[in-house]
Amino acid sequence: MPTAPHPQNTDELYQALQENGRRPYGRPRTVTAEELVDTAELLADPAALVHALLELQDAYTYGSEPRKSPVVFARLLALFDEQPDVFDERRRHALFWRFKWVANALRALPEMPLTSLRQWLTEMRDRYEKAGLGLQPYYGQAYQLAAHRGEDTTVAYELWAGRRRTPLSDCEACEICELARHHLAAGDDERALAAWEPVLDGKESCREEPARSVSYALLPLLRTGRVERARELHLAGYRGCRRDPAMSQEVGRHLEFCALTGNEARGLELLAENRSLLDEVESPLDLYDFLTGVEVLLQRVELLGHGELPAAGYAGRTWTVTALRAEVSTRADDLAARFDARNATTAHTDRRRARLDRAPLLDALELTLRTRGLDEATVAATPAAGPAARTPAAVPESLTELIVQARALDRQGHPDAQLCWARLRTLVAARDYAHPDDPAVGPLVQLRADLLSAEAIRADEKDEPAAALHEEAAGLYEDAGAPGDAALARAHALIAAAERPDEAPAETSAETSAETLAEDADDADGTGAKATALTAAHASLVRLHEETPGLAPHHEARLLRLRAAALGLRLQASGNEEHVAPVFAEVDLLHAYATRHDLPTQISGALHLRAGTHALSGDLPAAVTEIDGLLDRLKAHGPAWHLPRTLALRGRIQLGLRDARAAHADLTEGLRLAADWPADTSGTARLHADLAEACMHLGRPDEALRHLTRSAELELRHGNRTDAYCTYGNAAQLSLDLGRVEDCIALLDSLLADPGAAAGELDDRLVAQLRLTRARALHAGEDLKAATAEFVALAAESAGWHDDPGSHAMIAAETAVLLGESGEFDRARDAADQALAAHARAPRYEQLSNCLRELARLQTQRQGPDGLPGALAHLTTAGRIADEARAAGHQAHGRSLDTALAYEHGRINAYAGAYDDSLTALDRALTLLGDPGPEDGHAGEWAECVRLAGAVEGIYLERPAPALTRLDAAISLLTALGRTEDAEPLTSLAARLRDQE
Structure with a gap:
């Protein structure tokens, strides 16, 4: 497994060793380390060989290969005995440090005799004594052997823990872990957790810590009632050890x-x-x-x-x-x-x-935002329906009764029809199925048509292609001599096909949209093709209705409802005011017919359509009035299963009217009533999503987060994977906004590890968005290495998004900043160049300006005067972008790009020691900002600019008098505006300058 051309000299060898040292531990790093040892031997440079052997032992130790580590160390020890002068102070320290590594490795091998372990400890003690080194590390290893064997550790513990630490002692974090584990073994959870506190709080750490300590502390935390702390540490600690062989x-x-x-x-x-x-x-x-x-x-x-x-x-x-x-x-x-x-x-x-x-x-601890159960994904209980919760109708044992009941419930639109169809689907699929010879149920082909029609309706509801299924069902109904059912199936097929005129994903299903026109107004694709297709579909529906003789009332009412739905969908797609009146006309026909024939389900559907049409046309008060009347009717006459969706619609309309409190009340009541019915028929997932929006308007983000995750899990259970992942993505972003970084990362890790996502079943842009949120969360969680690696990968992938250069510009710009934070300024420049190239095709003025200014700051902050030329080059490019934005009439969301640029010139020149240039730039920034007024939102920014100018002038240019004049004037202005917090840093700086005088 060669990784690169063999180094030809010592300099190339050291460079290769350094590059390999940046790789993650594992076989690729280990194999390369082995190759570099071979190269070092050929170069005949003892110092280089020592360096290579140390790196190889490092790879074996942290790559979980304890059998090989002692062999490498034996070579190092022999070299030390033969050529001690080759070992400078650093190498000598590394050599004696690794006596402990060998002791750990031998202890991990059951084939290694106990006598050999003890002999090695004796060798370690003798070597330490001969070298004049303290023995605390030796006694630490003796204690660990005693603990490993399970013998009495009292004496061994005192000999180790009672000694003063030496430069060769394990790091503080590792020793704390051993001390805590000793108390844990003695059954003292509280003392163990007290010892662990500096590590668990992040004050002490190393490569293995705090991940190792966290794993041991989880159960003691639970036993002592610190449940939330255990949850937090599980999320953070697991991420620190997953997939790492050395931390299995x-x-x-x-x-x-x-x-x-x-x-x-x-x-x-x-x-x-x-x-x-x-x-x-x-x-x-x-x-x-x-x-x-x-x-x-x-x-x-x-x-x-x-x-x-x-x-x-x-x-x-x-x-x-x-x-x-x-x-x-x-x-x-x-x-x-x-x-x-x-x-x-x-x-x-x-x-x-x-x-x-x-x-x-x-019994149950909600570890992550994605609640999972062994019987597939489960959702935490929705608000209880109380003792009056409805029990689903019993599924008849008699096959004839089952078929009759399924059709009767289906005609009503009753949710329990699904239970019957599911049972029948299983029975019909059995090899021994025998269809009843009974006129009441008709021939087998009619039942097969029923099942296919139910399957097509479900496909509609999942936004999946369904036109072909409806057409096939229509053909079977014709074969069965059921023209009314055939007409209904063809009507559904017409609308399903019209919703996908260009094979685009359907936004809503026909029958569902008939009830919830206002629900998805934000999701309409708005294309003329769709509106045109729906116009044609409506005309075909009218002809189909007129040309089908002998329709039963329930058939005719459903056809009228689909006619109204087609026009409602057209209005939703076009937003054209001229399309409003035709919807009302069809709704009036449906309402009159349903009332004449006493069809409660269709009466409700007509009233719901009318309210939704008012909402789509922008007349929200009229929509509320219609909904209020419908609710009164539903409570008096039913059908009860329409109540949750009707309350949901009123809640959404209240959100449109900016009455979040009323919306929350309606949606909560809708969710309570929805518990009586199957979640996929009562719109429970959408109710949770809308409640999340209401909660955000009410300032309850934690409650919103719970509703988002409930909504996503329901969507996933119903097979709506894309909708579920979009909602989970929103939940992840919200958790990140709330500062719940580990929750965000754990949720996204769970989603991205899902077999469907890993197998490419999800849209690649959706997966990329989830990864982008995760990368930002890693950055927020200060895991710069992991965040940078993910951003670099996303930047490379998004470079191929020729249809979306703007997103690539944004990702590449963020990647550049992270590379800058890592000190990799050449790679950061390359990423910024990628962002600039994409920006040329799809401008992202603020993102690119922010990126370049941040790179300039990072470079001068890290490199001082040496970084100034590169930083100024970044700011020159940022200046060009500001000019482009001005010419394009772009309005920045926050401070202007010119002001931000002037301030950054001041800051980077200050970092580089060019104080006169810095002060000139800061004065320009203050001129651009102008003095703040009572209504201005830039007082804090202005105050910070004054503070930096005062520091540069008074401290670095040693001109305290004009600096104090500047500061005192600013303090007076800010105090007069009531901005005392903004004035405090200026007051502190002024006091410092007066003290120096």
Whole structure:
């Protein structure tokens, strides 16, 4: 697996070692490290060879290959004995530090005899004493061996913990973890958590910490009632160890945490994400611990009766939970037995048994924003319907009665029809199905037409192509001698085809839209093609209606409703005022006919259509009046299942009227009533989404977030994957806006790890948007390395979006800034150039100006005077963009681009020590800003500009008198405006300058 041409000299070798050191740990890095050791031997440079061997041992240690680490160290030790002068102070320190690594590696190998472990510790002690080094690190290793074996650690602990730390002691974070684990083993959760506090709070860290400590602290936190803290640390800690072979033990403990908190489904999700660890972990000790965590999870899933669920297991075969648990148990038992045999104790078997026997600590803990259950995704309970909650009608046992009931319920539009059709679909598909010879149910072909028609309606509701299914059903109805049903099927086909004139995704289904015209006004595609197609469809519907003789009242009413729906959809697509009156005319026909024949469902549908048409035409008060009348009728005469959708429509209209409180009340009541009916027939997902909007208007973002996630999970359960992921994306963005960074990342990780997303079943732009939000969250969470890597990947992919250069410009600009934050200014310049090229095709003035100004600031802040030329080049380009924006009449959303540019000139010149140029630029920025007034929104920006100018003038140019004059005038102005907070930094600076005088 060669990674690059072999270095030809020592300089190239060191460069290659440095580049390899930036790679993540794993086989590619390890293989390259092995190759570089071979190269170092050929170059015959002892110092270079030492460096290469140190890097190779590093790769083995953190790549979870403990068998190879001691071999490399033996070579290093031999070189030290033979040529000690080759080891400068840094290399000597690294050598003695790694005695501990070898001790850890030998302890992790059950085939390594106990005598060999003790001999190595003796070697370590002797070497430390000979070198005049403190023995605290040796006693630390002696303690860890005692704890590993499960013997009494009292003396070993005191000999280690009672000694003063030395430069070769483990880092503070790692030692804290060992101290806390000692208290944990003694059963003292509180003392352990107190010891862990500096690490869990982020005050002490290293490569493995705080991820390692977090994994051990999760259960003690639960046991001591710190549930929310455990949840937070699980989200952050898991991200720090996932898919890392060197941290497989930690992954196992996160799986165990899921199993013991009612999050078995999330545990299976995390197991799938870490499936490779089952085959990649080379450390027997790490593998033993990881497998035990896996078994805790699988055992719990099996105990809950889900042993036949698929599970992500060893490569090469398909696994169920039960089969994988048996395999994992066998392997983990074997490892425990091998360690116990080596150690002459039963410690590892006992520890496994204790973990496997542990009872759940919580029935349910909502770990992430995406609630999951073992029986597919589940949604947290909606507001309870109370004791009056409706029980669905019983499905008849008699096949004849079942068919008759299904058709009767279907004619009414009753939600329970779905239960009957689902049962019939199963029965008809059976090989032994025998159709009743009964005139009351008609021939089998008619039943097949019914089932196909129900399937087509469901496809309509999911925005899937349905015209062909409706046409096929119409043909079957004709074969069955049911012309009315055939006409209805053809009517549905006409509307379904009209909604996709250019094969674009349908926005709404015909029958659904007939009830909810106002719901999706924001989603209308607005194309003339769609409006034209719907006009033609309506004409065809009228002809179909007129040319079909002998229609029953329920057939004729539904045809009238579809005629009205077609015109309503046309109005929605076109927004043309001339299309309003024809809708009302058709609605009046429907209402009159339904009233004459006493068809409550169609009367309700007509009134709902009328209210929706008022809303679409912009007459919201009239829409409210219509809805109020409809609600009164529904409460008196039914149908009851129309109440949730009607309240939902009134809630949306109230949002349009900017009465969020009334909207919240209507939508909440609608959601309460929707609990009586199947979620996909009562619009529960949409109710949750609209409630989220109302909550945002009311300043309740946390409640909004809950409704968004409920809506998304319902959409997912109903097969509306794209809608679900869009809503989840909104929830992720909201959680990020709320500062819940780890929630945001965990939600997006879950979505992006979904097999459907990984297999490319989702729109690639939607997936890219989710990844973009995740990258921003990683940045907000200060994981600059991961955020930069994701942004770089997205920038490369979006470069191919020739239909959307604006998005590429935005992504490339953000990528440039992150590269600048990482100090990679050459790569940042390349990314900025990409953004500029895309900007030329689709201008993004503010994003590009912000990017270039930020790069200029970062470069001078990091490089000082050496970075000034590059920074000025960025600002020159930003100046050109400001000129373009001005010429195009672009209005900035915040401060003007010229003002921002002048301020940045002042700031970067100050960083670079060019103080006269800095002050000139800041004065220009203040002139552009102008003095703030009572209504101005730029007082804070103006005050900051004055403060920087005062600092440059008074401190760096050593001209305190004019600086104080400037500051005092600004303080007086800000105080007069009541902006005392903005004046405080200026007052502090003025006091400092007076003290210096």
